[in-house]
Amino acid sequence: MTIGVLVVDDDTRVAEINAAYVAKVPGFRVVARAHSAAEALDRIHAAPVDLILLDHYLPDANGLTVVAELRRLDRETDVIMVTAARDVATVQAAMRHGALQYLVKPFTFAGLRAKLEAYAALRRTLDGGGEAEQAEVDRIFGALAAGSVAPELPKGHSPTTAGVVRQVLLTADGPLSTQEIADRAGVSRQTAQRYLKLLEKAGRVRLTLRYGETGRPEHRYAWTRPA
Known part of the structure; x- marks a missing residue:
């Protein structure tokens, strides 16, 4: 299973660094980069992706706007916020909009890799389908816990x-x-x-x-x- 990732950051240099980090993790592939909310949504419309690494501070809208639009369109795309925004209100809003994880800048490659590997493990569990006992449900909900x-x-x-x-x-x-x-x-x-x-x-x-x-x-x- 190869997981396609869209990297979204208003800073082109940071986007390149994040994309390079993603490319170093086995099982992940960067399919596109975007530097604004509009560009991110255009990329998703053009070709579905599995996961978005999403900055909050974008020039035309914030990252939560992108997440809300994805949910409105019923897109099966997961989101990990990767941002310098650390106020509790933004973190809470990201959680309520359905972001799976929230990684605060600056971070290390090891920190991002841990999030990506946890996400891959979650995908493997969910892709198995079937029914889950309580222990399995707890493991699914705790897979990305920090x-x-x-x-x-x-x-x-x-x-x-x-x-x-x-x-x-x-x-x-x-x-x-x-x-x-x-x-x-x-x-x-x-x-x-x-x-x-x-x-x-x-x-x-x-x-x-x-x-x-x-x-x-x-x-x-x-x-x-x-x-």
Whole structure:
């Protein structure tokens, strides 16, 4: 499954950076860029897209206007707001209009990647169809949640990095090795190991061992449920 993305930002340079970030995440493809509300809607009319990374501050209207128009047209297009707008009223309005997530500028590639991977995991779950028990419903609604990782982080630990490691584990199909987690989080193996030890100590991560024919057993990690 390849997810088509429309990147909307009034700043052409920022749009290019965001598009480059998207292109680095497996399973995602930038289908177009737009720099105004009108241009964004024209792009969507010309060719449907799966996901919009949408700035709020646009020269001719705000991002919520675009979302409202999508809903009026009954377009099956998901939206992640990517904006410097951080007032609670705008965040609340985005939520009520149906934006799946809200990413505040400035952000890192790892931060955006975590959101995109969580969205991809959500799409895989929803595309499966069928009926869902309560646990599955809870997992669907919590797939894009950005909850805290631990009550407190020791000095020298970044909440952003901890959140990215958390999101990698949440969206994984099963336990992952330290190297697999490091690769998906975009950090070094040593950094991943530091955060995994912290999360395991906090009871957020479950460690299992996989034994091979020879050598030391491989450590594998999974997020404990509920998240």
